[in-house]
Amino acid sequence: MTARARDWRQGGRRPRRSFVGWRNRLLSSPSVLSRLGRLPVVRHLARREGEALFAIVSGFVQSQVLAALVELRVLHLLMEETATPGALAPRLNLPPERCRVLLQAGAALGLLERTRRGYRTSRRGAALVGVPGLEAMIRHHDVLYRDLSDPVALFRGESETELAQVWPYVLSGQMEAEDAARYSTLMAESQRMVAEDTLDAVSLRRVRHLMDVGGGTGAFLREVARRHPGMRLTLFDLPQVLEAARGGESDVSGEVDIVAGDFRSNPLPEGADAISLGRVLYDHDDRTVAALLRRVHDALPPGGQVIVSEPMSGGAWPERATDVYFALYTLAMRTGRTRSADEIATHLSEAGFSSIRCPRARRPFVTRVVTATRA
Numbered sequence: 001m002t003a004r005a006r007d008w009r010q011g012g013r014r015p016r017r018s019f020v021g022w023r024n025r026l027l028s029s030p031s032v033l034s035r036l037g038r039l040p041v042v043r044h045l046a047r048r049e050g051e052a053l054f055a056i057v058s059g060f061v062q063s064q065v066l067a068a069l070v071e072l073r074v075l076h077l078l079m080e081e082t083a084t085p086g087a088l089a090p091r092l093n094l095p096p097e098r099c100r101v102l103l104q105a106g107a108a109l110g111l112l113e114r115t116r117r118g119y120r121t122s123r124r125g126a127a128l129v130g131v132p133g134l135e136a137m138i139r140h141h142d143v144l145y146r147d148l149s150d151p152v153a154l155f156r157g158e159s160e161t162e163l164a165q166v167w168p169y170v171l172s173g174q175m176e177a178e179d180a181a182r183y184s185t186l187m188a189e190s191q192r193m194v195a196e197d198t199l200d201a202v203s204l205r206r207v208r209h210l211m212d213v214g215g216g217t218g219a220f221l222r223e224v225a226r227r228h229p230g231m232r233l234t235l236f237d238l239p240q241v242l243e244a245a246r247g248g249e250s251d252v253s254g255e256v257d258i259v260a261g262d263f264r265s266n267p268l269p270e271g272a273d274a275i276s277l278g279r280v281l282y283d284h285d286d287r288t289v290a291a292l293l294r295r296v297h298d299a300l301p302p303g304g305q306v307i308v309s310e311p312m313s314g315g316a317w318p319e320r321a322t323d324v325y326f327a328l329y330t331l332a333m334r335t336g337r338t339r340s341a342d343e344i345a346t347h348l349s350e351a352g353f354s355s356i357r358c359p360r361a362r363r364p365f366v367t368r369v370v371t372a373t374r375a
């Protein structure tokens with residue numbers, strides 16, 4: 001029995017002669033690949049395909065080099081100075097030869113530059129250090145990678161995942177104050193780029209009072225206040241999370257009304273003419289999202305606007321950042337889902353919203369926005 005017939009017997013689609021099938025059979029033959037790769041016109045394409053495949057195959061190894069560079073603060077150390085592996089090794093507590101391998105790998109990834117005098121941080125490495133919250137997120141990836149260590153079990157839904165414990169509010173609505181503080185810092189740092197892209201995509205000129213539901217420690221509202229002085233602002237989140245919004249340097253209680261509550265069990269406060277949901281929906285299952293959007297709808301006046309902002313699946317145009325990274329991240333969390341803008345639009349329409357818009361995303365790996373109006 002041929003492999004194709006066997007796949008079909010095991011539940012695949014009935015084999016059908018098609019151009020795509022013919023092309024794929026041709027390209028999966030090593031001898032054809034080798035002969036095609038020698039043709040002048042195809043050679044360039046073959047090399048590009050090979051490079052793309054190699055990048056997928058080796059992605060985890062690249063991420064682990066990045067993790068070591070971040071953990072050892074190499075990008076910070078080489079920001080101002082150029083160093084040889086021999087000089088840097090004792091400071092990193094690494095054997096010199098292994099330090100050389102790390103620095104050379106960092107240079108190959110474009111995060112370091114190699115000069116005649118040694119290695120130093122490159123433009124890309126400096127930008128990485130400058131992206132708020134990125135290093136913290138990279139360090140937090142150890143949990144994600146442990147959850148992905150048996151990917152088939154993850155896809156079958158058979159593995160217990162650690163990420164589900166990292167964000168406990170999602171499973172139980174409960175959270176210890178210590179968890180809340182750790183989690184809120186990670187979120188607040190990475191919120192800056194989300195806020196920038198959201199506020200570039202949406203006009204709040206006509207909004208008088210904005211309520212940010214699931215707004216964490218208020219990082220989004222702080223950026224709104226900066227761009228729209230005088231706008232009334234309300235922050236709604238779980239009580240444990242709001243403790244962090246009241247204390248320390250991120251205190252927003254002076255400029256923002258703070259309302260504690262659980263959107264799963266209480267209606268939302270009324271009064272705002274716009275409600276934002278930043279990185280909230282993808283934490284939750286469809287039932288919770290549908291109920292939350294109905295509550296948002298009920299809390300808004302006619303003409304009121306809802307703004308959903310989070311990384312979204314590319315839908316019909318699958319996208320690497322969201323359909324690989326965020327889709328698996330939310331899968332490992334076990335409660336939520338990375339939805340496409342179309343899926344979110346359907347939820348909004350079912351909750352009673354109209355005039356649904358999806359402005360073009362500047363950086364889909366940071367966020368995408370969908371807005372809608374209560375009729």
Ligand SMILES: CC(C)=CCC/C(C)=C/CC/C(C)=C/C=C/C(C)=C/C=C/C=C(C)/C=C/C=C(C)/C=C/C=C(C)/C=C/CC(C)(C)O
Nearest residue numbers: 123127128131134137167190279282283329330333365366
């Ligand atoms: C000045 C000179 C000398 C030259 C100029 C040359 C020039 C133009 C250089 C360009 C430099 C430049 C401006 C670079 C900028 C780079 C930027 C802004 C890069 C941004 C990268 C952002 C990244 C990679 C973001 C990653 C975000 C991640 C991984 C977020 C993860 C979030 C998660 C998992 C959230 C989870 C939430 C939950 C729990 C699901 O609810």
Ligand SMILES: C[S@@+](CC[C@H](N)C(=O)[O-])C[C@H]1O[C@@H](n2cnc3c(N)ncnc32)[C@H](O)[C@@H]1O
Nearest residue numbers: 187191214215216237238241262263264278279
């Ligand atoms: C991924 S965070 C996003 C925080 C912030 N909007 C941001 O983008 O940085 C999700 C937020 O939703 C809040 N949240 C989750 N479940 C909630 C609930 N049942 N009621 C109120 N807030 C909730 C969490 O506490 C958390 O602050």
